Amino acid sequence: MSLENLKVHDHSFNAGAPAASAAAAEEAVVLSSEETAWAPLYDLDTLWFQVGGTICNLWCTHCFISCSPENHKFGFMPREFVKKYLDESQELGVKEYYFTGGEPFMNRDLPGILEDTLAIGPATVLTNGILIQKRVARRLREITDDSIYSLEIRVSIDGFTAEANDRIRGQGSFEKAIFGVKNLVAHGFLPIITVAQTWEDSETERVFDGFRQVMTDIGYARPRIKMIPPLRIGREKVRSRGYDKFEYITKELLTDYDDTLLQCTSSRMVTDKGVYVCPILIDYPEAKVSDSLKDSLQPYPLKHQACYTCYISGAICHNFSSSGN
Ligand code: SF4
Ligand code: SF4
Numbered sequence: 001m002s003l004e005n006l007k008v009h010d011h012s013f014n015a016g017a018p019a020a021s022a023a024a025a026e027e028a029v030v031l032s033s034e035e036t037a038w039a040p041l042y043d044l045d046t047l048w049f050q051v052g053g054t055i056c057n058l059w060c061t062h063c064f065i066s067c068s069p070e071n072h073k074f075g076f077m078p079r080e081f082v083k084k085y086l087d088e089s090q091e092l093g094v095k096e097y098y099f100t101g102g103e104p105f106m107n108r109d110l111p112g113i114l115e116d117t118l119a120i121g122p123a124t125v126l127t128n129g130i131l132i133q134k135r136v137a138r139r140l141r142e143i144t145d146d147s148i149y150s151l152e153i154r155v156s157i158d159g160f161t162a163e164a165n166d167r168i169r170g171q172g173s174f175e176k177a178i179f180g181v182k183n184l185v186a187h188g189f190l191p192i193i194t195v196a197q198t199w200e201d202s203e204t205e206r207v208f209d210g211f212r213q214v215m216t217d218i219g220y221a222r223p224r225i226k227m228i229p230p231l232r233i234g235r236e237k238v239r240s241r242g243y244d245k246f247e248y249i250t251k252e253l254l255t256d257y258d259d260t261l262l263q264c265t266s267s268r269m270v271t272d273k274g275v276y277v278c279p280i281l282i283d284y285p286e287a288k289v290s291d292s293l294k295d296s297l298q299p300y301p302l303k304h305q306a307c308y309t310c311y312i313s314g315a316i317c318h319n320f321s322s323s324g325n
Contacts (some may be wrong), residue, residue, distance in 0.1 A: 031303055050271040051104045054072065088293045118147035122151070124152040153191045153192070181218065196230060229312070268289070280317070
């Protein structure tokens, strides 16, 4: 693609934080139809639910969909609403389920939703850990013990000290998340600690060792730690930087590339406003593909600059993790 053909324009963006809203307006590279790469949906293996909407008890400075206590752009998903999609997903052969937000545990229907899900397949919940009190961990244990399928919990913590984490996630969040992790471990879970990279690459080993030490100190002997690259949209764009004008995917780049690494070739995201192409792009109206799962089984044009992060880093949303040992 020649630079002459490269235009930049604004999409409106509804962030929870008024101060971030205007500044976070997304810039998108516009590719011609010949240059645009398309992602086929090979099989709908994985189904995501934005079960907590965009409502969160934290206001993280790097949140790529700008969730906060005030962002009601997407709402909580009621149990019956989720159940309809679970039923449809069985007909389509979905193999696993992910629940995210916002903060999923703010949705009081979550335990019931997990019961319904674990009756048909394995589930993963992505959480900031703040609300995982002993009572909640006990309930999750009961739900898991009643199922033949597994329940994974991913807890996001962004620094191995309170100072480093709270700078991004807010004061007191480190201590509360660690308490949540302890409760999960005490109830037999092996939570995946998910860390968004906000440091230089040269620091990665030091950060990894720091997390391993902290987890070992609280009794989590062989921690699972997953590091994820930044998605330069939403508030992250304001915190650090947006995408550079050369960061996008073209058809040419996908030649000889294993596109099964991209989430959108095997998954979809259900929200209270319909089905979106993936968990990353719900802030983009054009990323809504349908209302039903059946109608979402179609290719998608990879015209968003966030697609570049997927291209470089692979299946960033999946559970694969590295052991601390
Ligand atoms: S990054 Fe997660 S915990 Fe932080 S505001 Fe966004 S949804 Fe909430
Ligand atoms: S952001 Fe990633 S998962 Fe979403 S459409 Fe682009 S490549 Fe696919």
